Amino acid sequence: MTDSRTSHIRNFSIIAHVDHGKSTLADRILENLGAMGERDKRDQTLDTLELERERGITIKSTPIRLQYTRADGEKYTFNLIDTPGHVDFNYEVSRSLAACEGVLLLVDASQGVEAQTIVNAYLAIDSNLEIIPVVNKIDLPAADPEGAAQELEDVIGIPAEDAVFASGKTGVGVPNILEAIVERIPPPAGDPDAPLKALIFDSFYDAYQGVILFIRVLEGTLKPKDKIMMFSNGKSFDVDKVGTFSPALVVGDELIAGSVGWVAASIKDIHDAQVGDTITGKENPTTEPFPGFKPAQPVVFSGLYPTDTEDYRKLREALEKLKLNDAAFSFEPETSEALGFGFRCGFLGLLHAEIIQERLEREYDLDLIATAPAVVYRVTLTNGEVFETQNPAEFPTRDRIQLVEEPYIKLSIMLPEDYVGTVMQLLQERRGVMQTMNYIGKRVELLYEVPFAEILYDFHDRLKSISRGYASMDYEQIGYRDGDLRKVDIMVNNEVIDALAVIVHETKTYGLGRKIVDKMAEVIPRQMFPVPVQAVIGGKIIARATVKAYRKDVLAKCYGGDITRKKKLLEKQKKGRARMKQFGTVEVPQEAFLAVLSTEE
Numbered sequence: 019m020t021d022s023r024t025s026h027i028r029n030f031s032i033i034a035h036v037d038h039g040k041s042t043l044a045d046r047i048l049e050n051l052g053a054m055g056e057r058d059k060r061d062q063t064l065d066t067l068e069l070e071r072e073r074g075i076t077i078k079s080t081p082i083r084l085q086y087t088r089a090d091g092e093k094y095t096f097n098l099i100d101t102p103g104h105v106d107f108n109y110e111v112s113r114s115l116a117a118c119e120g121v122l123l124l125v126d127a128s129q130g131v132e133a134q135t136i137v138n139a140y141l142a143i144d145s146n147l148e149i150i151p152v153v154n155k156i157d158l159p160a161a162d163p164e165g166a167a168q169e170l171e172d173v174i175g176i177p178a179e180d181a182v183f184a185s186g187k188t189g190v191g192v193p194n195i196l197e198a199i200v201e202r203i204p205p206p207a208g209d210p211d212a213p214l215k216a217l218i219f220d221s222f223y224d225a226y227q228g229v230i231l232f233i234r235v236l237e238g239t240l241k242p243k244d245k246i247m248m249f250s251n252g253k254s255f256d257v258d259k260v261g262t263f264s265p266a267l268v269v270g271d272e273l274i275a276g277s278v279g280w281v282a283a284s285i286k287d288i289h290d291a292q293v294g295d296t297i298t299g300k301e302n303p304t305t306e307p308f309p310g311f312k313p314a315q316p317v318v319f320s321g322l323y324p325t326d327t328e329d330y331r332k333l334r335e336a337l338e339k340l341k342l343n344d345a346a347f348s349f350e351p352e353t354s355e356a357l358g359f360g361f362r363c364g365f366l367g368l369l370h371a372e373i374i375q376e377r378l379e380r381e382y383d384l385d386l387i388a389t390a391p392a393v394v395y396r397v398t399l400t401n402g403e404v405f406e407t408q409n410p411a412e413f414p415t416r417d418r419i420q421l422v423e424e425p426y427i428k429l430s431i432m433l434p435e436d437y438v439g440t441v442m443q444l445l446q447e448r449r450g451v452m453q454t455m456n457y458i459g460k461r462v463e464l465l466y467e468v469p470f471a472e473i474l475y476d477f478h479d480r481l482k483s484i485s486r487g488y489a490s491m492d493y494e495q496i497g498y499r500d501g502d503l504r505k506v507d508i509m510v511n512n513e514v515i516d517a518l519a520v521i522v523h524e525t526k527t528y529g530l531g532r533k534i535v536d537k538m539a540e541v542i543p544r545q546m547f548p549v550p551v552q553a554v555i556g557g558k559i560i561a562r563a564t565v566k567a568y569r570k571d572v573l574a575k576c577y578g579g580d581i582t583r584k585k586k587l588l589e590k591q592k593k594g595r596a597r598m599k600q601f602g603t604v605e606v607p608q609e610a611f612l613a614v615l616s617t618e619e
């Protein structure tokens with residue numbers, strides 16, 4: 019039964035493999051519905067963060083409410099919910115989908131189905147959503163729209179004849195998409211008079227109003243002055259304001275079942291109201307929350323240290339501010355013998371880590387040393403004690419370890435069959451175990467179980483380069499497995515630098531040790547004396563390289579003359595030094611800390 023108040027609402031998302039044109043199409047839809055005046059028309063309106071715009075990726079899901087008038091004069095309200103396009107933020111994708119009844123599944127007409135197309139399609143199928151297949155970018159000379167539609171049918175089972183052909187760039191086919199949204203996506207169900215049940219699918223922190231929650235009301239009605247409660251932790255709040263998105267926040271009177279909107283309730287801590295949790299009424303709560311809530315868990319950890327120890331407080335304040343807006347990010351104080359006082363920070367993935375570091379440096383003007391990212395290991399000691407560690411510096415010596423377990427992922431890769439051999443070899447080098455291999459026309463889907471640490475650094479780049487850019491990948495965490503892991507320490511000038519330690523599989527210790535010391539010897543500035551760099555396991559040296567003696571004196575170039583030039587050079591040198599750490603007389607630059615990242619096998 020549909021309620022007359024919600025029968026003209028359509029809630030939907032656009033899902034696609036990265037770069038298949040989601041943001042461009044979203045913008046075109048907005049433009050068709052008159053939501054973008056020429057004056058404030060900017061490319062990629064839905065990507066709000068500055069960094070997002072620069073990197074061309076969608077991080078946060080931004081919803082927007084649109085009005086569509088059909089040829090017969092009937093008016094519809096569309097809520098378009100954007101979804102992040104990167105695997106680091108997959109949890110946010112599935113929460114955003116839970117706020118919808120349908121999706122536009124985009125496929126690039128020249129690329130066809132890719133790994134994320136499949137993964138996203140299954141997320142939509144699992145949420146029982148109506149899928150409108152859209153073959154996009156049909157304006158491209160290399161486009162093969164029928165072929166792409168057929169792939170959707172062959173791989174995912176979506177009938178090829180259901181596909182809408184379109185181009186976000188030229189706008190062709192967009193009116194057909196709008197009609198398909200009305201005709202094929204069902205209006206939201208849910209009783210506006212039932213006890214309140216609303217799903218939080220995103221949030222941000224506002225300095226004046228506290229945390230603003232983006233919600234989908236599933237049952238009941240939400241109004242200002244209502245007392246609401248978070249299902250997972252029982253915390254309650256008084257609603258100040260509710261409203262919708264234009265995409266700016268527009269204040270409204272109420273949000274009824276089926277609608278998508280925002281709520282402000284003077285929530286001071288973003289951790290009290292997390293994405294995926296259910297909001298209900300304090301007085302008359304719903305009995306069942308929306309299923310599947312899990313607080314976002316960081317899976318990649320890295321130490322962040324100010325290059326200038328005086329910046330420690332400034333760094334803490336900046337981290338606290340960032341955390342206000344990002345429930346998935348964690349940090350705690352940590353000390354390193356080598357780097358002094360800093361913080362151990364947890365992220366959803368490497369991209370998330372890079373974004374946070376970039377924001378710290380850019381928005382808070384901090385110079386940081388970041389240690390190599392590491393996963394969380396689970397260690398059982400010989401005395402039976404079990405503990406988790408994400409800091410290689412804390413890894414116990416071998417004689418104290420009974421068992422080490424490491425996180426695994428299920429990795430799915432789509433690629434043309436010509437590259438199967440080389441990609442399988444790469445996966446074997448990364449300790450992958452094949453699960454299945456499916457042929458889809460001339461392409462292949464590989465499913466592997468792989469240690470997460472093995473794909474953390476350069477896997478994606480390697481995959482792309484050995485497949486000439488044709489392979490695509492996606493993954494999910496699947497839990498812990500035994501691993502024969504060792505800690506490799508790095509010594510510079512005969513001293514162990516704790517912050518440089520890495521954990522590595524037994525079969526790879528020598529290779530990795532070699533690569534790290536070579537890279538370090540390359541990036542550490544030369545001294546008046548030779549500096550040895552060594553990789554060590556349990557006191558045994560497994561690799562050694564030397565930074566040759568010679569101090570590069572930049573002033574020598576100035577022939578004593580021009581003083582301003584001299585000054586400039588000194589300043590430049592000082593700047594270059596900012597991201598270095600001094601150990602005795604040896605300076606170790608940021609690059610050296612990330613030597614493990616740049617290692618090729």
Ligand SMILES: Nc1nc2c(ncn2[C@@H]2O[C@H](COP(=O)(O)OP(=O)(O)OP(=O)(O)O)[C@@H](O)[C@H]2O)c(=O)[nH]1
Pocket residue numbers: 034035036037038039040041042043074075076102103104154155156157158184185186187188
């Ligand atoms: N020729 C052509 N190019 C397009 C079309 N749509 C998008 N593009 C281009 O494809 C690239 C990716 O487009 P985006 O809209 O940023 O892709 P996206 O899927 O939103 O990417 P993420 O937000 O990172 O997931 C850009 O260079 C666009 O200019 C289209 O219909 N035709």
